[in-house]
Amino acid sequence: MASAHLDELPAEAELAAMLQPEVAGCYQCGKCSAGCPVGGVMDILPQQVVQLVRVGKTEELFRTETLWLCLGCGTCRSRCPNGIDIGRVIDLLRQCQPASVGRSTVKDIRRFHQLFVGEIWQRGRVYELGLLVRYKMLTAKVWEDLPLALRIMRRQKLRWLPSRVGTWRKIRGQIFRRR
């Protein structure tokens, strides 16, 4: 059942055992790494992620930037001759990463995803302006994208007031089940 959550984060061996069947077919051809749009800025390549999972070193994966740089574009899965869904492997690793572990350089990306989901919790839809402002404030990058922000504001692309699902407060408890 989808609602059956594991209450505790799985231990390293347990996590590896869960992921290993998915990556069992890998023969390190490197198509995933060759096609990855962000392979150039990753600290380890997708094929290395797969190899670390195969040898059970998931703790090591938690300390990579790659874990949070993956875009989830699906190029690796689509081109993998063995149908390995590396994006899913990475997503599950992200979910298992304890909050205290991980590279400080990519904490902001993790933060962004959490803020995004927080937006959904709030009103069922994402309020882009609120999300962007909150993210840039929290990560102290207020000035980083000011030119882009001005360009977008001038063209009235962002809505000032959030849109919401009318009955959201009543139904969100069903969707965000307590873990």
Place this chain on the structure above:
Amino acid sequence: MSLLDFAYYPGCSLEGLSREYDASFRAVCQALGIGLKELAGWNCCGGSSAHAVDTTLALTLASRNLDLAGKEGKDLVIPCAACYHNLRQAEREKTEGKTNLAGGRSPGCSFRAPRQEVGEELPGPVVLKRASGVPQMRKTGEDGASSADVPRGKRPTVRLFHVNDFLVLPSVYERVKQSVHRQLSGLRAVTYYGCLVPRSDAPPGAVAAENPTSMDQILILLGITVRKWTSKVDCCGGSLGVTRPAVVRRLVADLLIEAHKAGANCMVTACPMCFVNLDGRQPEVLAENTHLRPLPVFYVTELVGLALGLHEVASWWRRHCVDPRPLVDSLELQLVAGPSLRPARSMPEAGTFDPEPT
């Protein structure tokens, strides 16, 4: 002409950052006599973040929209690539019990919802129903729709269409064909599908995953020259546009270089995220790469609207960061004789454009 009605899932971006996509899609459908009914009470599909935080949550968010569409009982059109991808994933999960890793469960969750207020729980589960734990092969019908173990009586199955596939549906394509008012010859486009839509539909390794053609077909119908290039399904950087702008600027620069090499004078997309990265980031990319020239970016629906002779086009161009008006004004628009569904009003003159947004 027979009645055509679709349910419509706009998604969060189309209410904000890509309002021109929403406006042009609605205007085109109205001009073609296609009814659109926005799903009442739709919620966010989870974007590109929910699946990173909690798999179960991501699937539940998307599948609530599928349930709404099922109640509506009409085929659903989704213009946003990410929304389409997420809803398709949830659909697969429902109809096939797709054996995702960990059976679609979340091993953990890094987002903690605040404590529930008393009385917030409502009966009536919105959670995913999964088939038995045994993985099942997908049974595919002729139209590609799954005919797997869904109790049809209980939940009417609806089909999901991304805008590209919607426009090449025979019934829709025929209407566009009959209502094209002016040929947009003079536009040399490269079609940019982005990463998500082709890979949502085509099985891994399929030709369509690397070389989709639906958008090409519709542009050719409008009289546009479609240039061949190899970046059709490359990724624009998605939400790293917020968190790692430098990475996205690099990816966008690569795409612009490829488009110029292909001899294109515009780029056409059908994804809000791609558009924001390609159009919104382009001024910065051009400043960094002085050898590149500006390349207007269009939503596919905007070009359909232009070819239909809709007068609303000016309000769409206004929201572009790379001004497409010099290009559009330079086009030799060849009027096509023949019946039009809706008498087209004249295009606004170049000088009469009202810069004040309404």
